[in-house]
Amino acid sequence: MPIAVACKCGKKLQVPDQLAGKAAKCPACGNAFKIPAAAPAASAGGLAELLEEAGVAKKKGRFCPKCDAPMTGVAVLCIQCGYRTDSNEQLEGHELASAGQEFGNKHLNEAAQMMRREKASADRMLDSGTPWWVILATLLGFVLCATAGVILVDARVIGMQPEGTPIGRVQRLPVLVTLAGVGFLVAALIDLFAHLVLTAKAYRESRKQGVLCTLIPGYSLIYGTMRFRDNPGTTLSYWLASLVAGGLGAYVALNL
Secondary structure, three states: OOEEEEOOOOOEEEEOHHHOOOEEEOOOOOOEEEOOOOOOOOOOOHHHHHHHHOOOOOOOOEEOOOOOOEEOOOOOEOOOOOEEOOOOEEOOOOOOOOOOOOOOOHHHHHHHHHHHHHHHHHHHHHHHOOOHHHHHHHHHHHHHHHHHHHHHHHHHHOOOOOOOOHHHHHHOOOHHHHHHHHHHHHHHHHHHHHHHHHHHHHHHHOHHHHHHHHHOOOHHHHHHHHOOOOOHHHHHHHHHHHHHHHHHHHHHHHHO
16 A cells, blocks of 8 residues: 655655655655655454453344343243333333343443433432422312302302302302312312323333223222332322312212
8 A cells, every 4th residue: 555755845745665664755856755654554343343342242132122131042031121022011020130231341331220220210309299280280279269269259249140050059059068179179180190190101011000000990099009119299199189089079979
């Protein structure tokens, strides 16, 4: 491969590599210079060798689509995380025995595990706060309270509406029963939102858990309680709203 040489006068030359290390003269100005040694040819596998030395090598074979652990032969169950490749479901009660071994390098595995722990911690912190749907249901409760107040004031200022109309029936209810009804509706909305959130998380975990939350009344509350550490805010709101809705609903039913 020719060696590129530049003379002080600006002349650029291409010198055969067999003249490397020898003296030569520039054909343009006659100035003598030494031909440098030829640069070593880049290895085609240089990058691959560097990655291999760092412990980051291209993996071959079958790997679990969830935890990326190696799977042998025609196996359908990952022994590391319990994921079934034939049904795309997570085996219940199976703990991840050795998370983060996908890189084959100690330092990269530790970094990946730390990132997963930080993400899980951040998710728990977000869920431990007041969920947005609780705030929304509370705002709707204020709107309902204001509406009920307007209806009651209207009865005193303008007069009662006909008894057969919805407004007339509300105006004839005791104030405490009206307020209890509004509280019941707010608690029921919180229950509904919490049920939908936990059902969605159940479907992400496995199809079986999602179907159970959908078809069996109250199972979503049991699901959230069993996984309280992962869903503290949602589950706690669900429990409190259920108790409040039950108490207020019973009070309204007894006083109608």
